[in-house]
Amino acid sequence: MANPEATPRSPCVFSNVLDILGDRWTLLIVRDLFFFGKHEYKEFLSSPEAIATNILASRLQKLVCAGIIDEMPHPENKSRKLYFLTERGKDLLPMLIEMAKWGEKHLTETEVMRPLFEVIRRDAAAFQRKVLRDLKNWEKAHLA
């Protein structure tokens, strides 16, 4: 796994971002946090891409190290954890929306998120506000 302490490949923003987010799995976890209200290990496992348990564990750890997500014990169940986006993580939303817009325009096979992204197409800024509002509500209910 890419070690954040190691000297970076280059001082370019893009290479540094890609060292954190540049793989086929990491952003799917972030997607689940943003758009599907997922907060638990087993919920990430249940996504249609079927991430393997070892990959999921390593990516969650990497995201925590990068300060993009944080974790807390589940308030009602000691054997569970809750994962949630930090402010740094929430700042990824505009990028994810641009990624989705590109995919919706150019990859015609993708269908599941169509209805969701009809909303984006109509008013991306409003959609963005709604997503962030939903996250805030979750935080109010779960964080001290």
Place this chain on the structure above:
Amino acid sequence: MANPEATPRSPCVFSNVLDILGDRWTLLIVRDLFFFGKHEYKEFLSSPEAIATNILASRLQKLVCAGIIDEMPHPENKSRKLYFLTERGKDLLPMLIEMAKWGEKHLTETEVMRPLFEVIRRDAAAFQRKVLRDLKNWEKAHLA
């Protein structure tokens, strides 16, 4: 390498985008095309991240397959090729800009692109227009 003909992991836009762009190298080539006016194999090789020749060749091929870039023989030198962004590729610019904005805000080590992204911070839309204008000028000079 991920085969575009294979059945996708899921019908989600994000997973489909990540199957094309989700690795540590692909977007660096796109970056070079957008922001550093690079168009040739040897130019991509000279980037500070030092991509290996086999990886570069495989990624260029993947990007051509995905319709993000196209290639043509160098007009003045049969042993060289020119690579350039297609319209589909140029549509990635907003995503790259959001990625850079996130990195500039949260990854303080990155420095090289600072001056470039001072411009973004001041007026992202204007920067975007300038980049696209520069690409158009290159096309006028090189494409039929």
Place this chain on the structure above:
DNA sequence: ATAAAGTACTTGCAAAATGCAAGTACTTTT
């Protein structure tokens, strides 16, 4: 109270991707 099920992992191992060095085929320059 005990057994079964749930949860978040870890481990082992085969398969695939990456990274590095060297080689190849062709073209251009000297």
Place this chain on the structure above:
DNA sequence: AAAAGTACTTGCATTTTGCAAGTACTTTAT
């Protein structure tokens, strides 16, 4: 005609991924 340039390919060691199984702990069911 020889040397250098260009865009690759190949071979091989190392790393990462993917899959199946196991582990340690907690909660639920009987």
